[in-house]
Amino acid sequence: MKARIFVTLKNGVLDPQGKAIGHALNGLGFEKVGEVRQGKVIDMELAENDEESARASLKQMCERLLANTVIEKYEIELKA
Amino acid sequence: MKSAVIVFPASNCDRDAAMAIEQLTGEKPHMAWHRDNALPDVDLIVLPGGFAYGDYLRCGAMAAQSPIMREVKKKAEDGTAVLGICNGFQVLTEAGLLPGALMRNANLKFVCRPVGLEVEETQSVFTRGYGKGEHVVFPVAHGDGNYFADDETLDRLEGEGRIAFRYVPGENPNGSAHNIAGVLNEKRNVLGLMPHPERVCDPLLGGTDGMALFKSLIEALS
Numbered sequence: 001m002k003a004r005i006f007v008t009l010k011n012g013v014l015d016p017q018g019k020a021i022g023h024a025l026n027g028l029g030f031e032k033v034g035e036v037r038q039g040k041v042i043d044m045e046l047a048e049n050d051e052e053s054a055r056a057s058l059k060q061m062c063e064r065l066l067a068n069t070v071i072e073k074y075e076i077e078l079k080a
Numbered sequence: 081m082k083s084a085v086i087v088f089p090a091s092n093c094d095r096d097a098a099m100a101i102e103q104l105t106g107e108k109p110h111m112a113w114h115r116d117n118a119l120p121d122v123d124l125i126v127l128p129g130g131f132a133y134g135d136y137l138r139c140g141a142m143a144a145q146s147p148i149m150r151e152v153k154k155k156a157e158d159g160t161a162v163l164g165i166c167n168g169f170q171v172l173t174e175a176g177l178l179p180g181a182l183m184r185n186a187n188l189k190f191v192c193r194p195v196g197l198e199v200e201e202t203q204s205v206f207t208r209g210y211g212k213g214e215h216v217v218f219p220v221a222h223g224d225g226n227y228f229a230d231d232e233t234l235d236r237l238e239g240e241g242r243i244a245f246r247y248v249p250g251e252n253p254n255g256s257a258h259n260i261a262g263v264l265n266e267k268r269n270v271l272g273l274m275p276h277p278e279r280v281c282d283p284l285l286g287g288t289d290g291m292a293l294f295k296s297l298i299e300a301l302s
Contacts, residue, residue: 016187066137
């Protein structure tokens with residue numbers, strides 16, 4: 001099973017990198033670009049066939065290491 | 081005072097910390113490698129500055145999971161004094177020993193210069209040698225020192241007198257909430273701070289404002 005995990009800053013947490021990216025895009029002439037938020041994508045192969053238990057263990061991975069839940073949130077995507 | 085300094089791969093202030101302690105106590109600290117899983121009986125554990133594990137994933141995230149940190153957590157819970165400087169502060173928040181998180185500096189720049197600080201809280205083994213409100217100058221050298229915590233946590237830190245050091249207004253180098261430079265845990269035996277007291281413990285290095293921190297520890301723990 002393949003997993004893709006998105007780790008992004010929580011709403012309300014200031015994202016200076018996202019802001020700088022937005023400014024740079026405006027500077028390149030992309031005037032329609034508004035607020036930009038950036039984050040990480042983690043791709044993982046998982047020796048697991050059961051979706052429910054894959055989700056449960058990925059949730060633990062996110063809580064314990066992949067995301068810092070003080071400032072970040074995560075989303076999990078699974079593909080067979 | 082018996083002490084240990086933890087060395088992670090890419091720690092780079094471990095020897096500065098050891099030197100400051102040795103000059104003041106006459107005793108060499110035990111240098112513990114990140115893979116060690118036990119520490120000798122010590123009064124103080126220092127997590128030094130640097131870029132442990134290359135700051136992979138997030139600053140301090142990998143270091144917080146290293147074998148030695150299980151022992152550090154156990155000792156901290158038993159009341160041993162733990163001092164995290166710069167990257168060490170990041171490791172302590174990632175390990176859950178201190179609240180909050182250290183984010184990318186608000187101006188996105190690595191800041192390396194002396195900054196003015198106010199000693200906000202003197203009721204701790206780390207700061208009892210300073211006067212309340214005393215102004216000191218410690219160098220900072222970090223890219224991720226922007227302290228963040230939710231409003232409830234910040235209120236609690238303020239209310240419980242757990243903000244040990246604050247940047248002097250106008251000198252905040254990283255955008256940290258409430259100008260926070262260093263915080264204590266609930267039991268007040270764990271301190272994390274972004275500025276480097278160990279770099280101002282010898283007149284040859286341009287200042288001695290950090291000496292009182294180590295002297296406080298020696299007085300309290302010897």
